[in-house]
Amino acid sequence: MAEREMAPKANGEACGVCGGRTYVIERRGEQAHARICACSEHCSVCGGRGHVLVEREGEFSQKMGPRRYEVMETCVCTQRRKRVARFNEVGLPAVVSHASFDNYRAFNEAQDRGRGVALHFAHQYVKGGPSKGFILSGPVGTGKTHLMAATLAHLVLELGVRGRYVEISLLYATIRRGFQEGKSGGEIIGPLSEVEVLAIDELGKGRGSPFEMETLDELIARRYNAGRTTLFATNYSLEPEKRATRSAAPSGYRTTEDSRGAAREAELLRERVGERIYSRLCELCTFVELPKDTPDRRRTRQEMDAPMHHSLGGGRTPGR
Numbered sequence: 440m441a442e443r444e445m446a447p448k449a450n451g452e453a454c455g456v457c458g459g460r461t462y463v464i465e466r467r468g469e470q471a472h473a474r475i476c477a478c479s480e481h482c483s484v485c486g487g488r489g490h491v492l493v494e495r496e497g498e499f500s501q502k503m504g505p506r507r508y509e510v511m512e513t514c515v516c517t518q519r520r521k522r523v524a525r526f527n528e529v530g531l532p533a534v535v536s537h538a539s540f541d542n543y544r545a546f547n548e549a550q551d552r553g554r555g556v557a558l559h560f561a562h563q564y565v566k567g568g569p570s571k572g573f574i575l576s577g578p579v580g581t582g583k584t585h586l587m588a589a590t591l592a593h594l595v596l597e598l599g600v601r602g603r604y605v606e607i608s609l610l611y612a613t614i615r616r617g618f619q620e621g622k623s624g625g626e627i628i629g630p631l632s633e634v635e636v637l638a639i640d641e642l643g644k645g646r647g648s649p650f651e652m653e654t655l656d657e658l659i660a661r662r663y664n665a666g667r668t669t670l671f672a673t674n675y676s677l678e679p680e681k682r683a684t685r686s687a688a689p690s691g692y693r694t695t696e697d698s699r700g701a702a703r704e705a706e707l708l709r710e711r712v713g714e715r716i717y718s719r720l721c722e723l724c725t726f727v728e729l730p731k732d733t734p735d736r737r738r739t740r741q742e743m744d745a746p747m748h749h750s751l752g753g754g755r756t757p758g759r
Contacts, residue, residue, distance in 0.1 A: 454478040462523055462596060464536050471536035471588070473526040473596065475519065482516035489517040518599065526595045530604045535588035543585055546734050550582065553727045557586040560725075561593040564668075566600055567635070574642070574671035574720060576708065577729025580736050583672035587638045590670065594636055602636040608644050611651055624654060632661035635668065642673040643711035656716055663719050671720070675708040677728045 453459035457476035464473045485491050492509045499506060540558050545551040556573050564570055575583040587604070594600040610631075614624045631637055639658075645651045662669050709717040 460596075461519055464526075464592065466533040466536045468533065470527075470533055471529075471531040472533075473523045475523060479516070479519070482514060485514035485516060487516075488514070490514055522596050522599050525599070525601060526592065529591055529595060529602050531588050531591060532584070532604075532606075535584055538585045538588035538592070540586075540589045540593075543582055543589065544736070545582075546736075547730065549577075549727070549729045550733060553577075553582075553586060553729060556725055556727050557590050560670075561590045564594060564598065564600070564636075566598050569666055570668045572636075572668045572670045572724045573727060574673065574677065574724040575727050575729070576673050576675065576677045577733055578731055578735065579674060581729050581733045582736055583729075584640055587640065587670055587672055591636070591638055600635050602638070603631060603634045604638045604640065605631060606640045607642055607655070611645060611654060614654060624657075628654065628658050628661070631658060632665070632667075636670065637662065637667070638670040638672075640672045642671045643675040643708050644673075647711065652713065655712065659716055659719055659723075663723060669723055671724060673708050675706055675711050677708055677726045679707075679709060681707060 454461075454476060457463050457478060461476055461479040462473050463476050464471055466472070481487065490511050491514050493512045494507055494509055496505055496507050498504060540554060540561075543554050545554055553575055557575075560570070560573055575586060577583055591602045591604060595602050610627075614627050617624070617627050659669070708720075712720075
């Protein structure tokens with residue numbers, strides 16, 4: 440069915456494309472892209488002028504008493520266009536263009552708490568006011584980026600907040616390319632330091648080189664000093680100290696992969712980013728840690744689809 444056929448009906452039924460939100464978020468290249476829904480392209484309030492006359496009442500003198508007057512105000516359709524344009528500057532990856540709080544599926548209590556923290560933050564956020572962010576920690580594929588994307592979409596499209604998303608290793612790569620073009624790291628970090636809400640994904644990822652640590656420290660320090668809100672996601676544990684490791688198997692045999700896996704599990708975000716940054720995170724954010732046995736949503740989805748693929752392929756025998 441064509442989009443225009445799914446515009447709001449005379450009986451008040453919501454648009455079947457946008458669900459009444461008046462905008463649509465879709466994949467465009469490598470990024471999530473928002474556009475005005477066809478149902479709201481023509482504004483019935485201002486007729487496309489972009490502004491409306493609004494009646495107000497005020498008292499300019501005791502002698503005259505209250506008086507009514509008209510003022511020109513920006514129409515909601517103009518505000519909508521600005522917010523959509525602002526969303527398209529956020530830089531969210533296309534893979535999370537669908538992300539919302541409603542379609543996030545929690546497999547355990549910790550994931551449900553993570554959704555609750557992000558949802559509460561988004562809906563209680565006061566534009567321009569001080570607000571404590573959050574940091575989500577957990578294994579890959581557990582929906583951390585999904586929740587950050589849903590949060591940013593709400594802040595930008597519903598509240599008009601200026602936000603940005605950055606994956607930390609891509610930021611390092613961008614700065615390195617900038618050096619080759621004669622740009623300083625500060626020129627790239629500057630806009631990220633000033634945006635109202637910044638979401639940093641894959642915190643702790645990288646080689647931990649002096650360049651990476653200095654870049655991360657400068658970015659977080661500038662936002663910390665300015666009192667700006669920052670959200671984080673990481674695959675590393677938020678625990679302040681390592682837990683005692685389990686004893687080796689009775690045989691004493693351990694493969695190289697077992698050793699590497701144990702080392703990865705034992706790594707803490709505190710060790711990856713250093714004491715100075717970790718200390719600031721404690722003040723800047725609410726901590727939410729997902730257990731290491733939290734299912735990988737992408738793998739779970741693939742495994743659920745596998746039987747269907749096998750049956751479509753001619754009824755293969757399991758295990759072959």
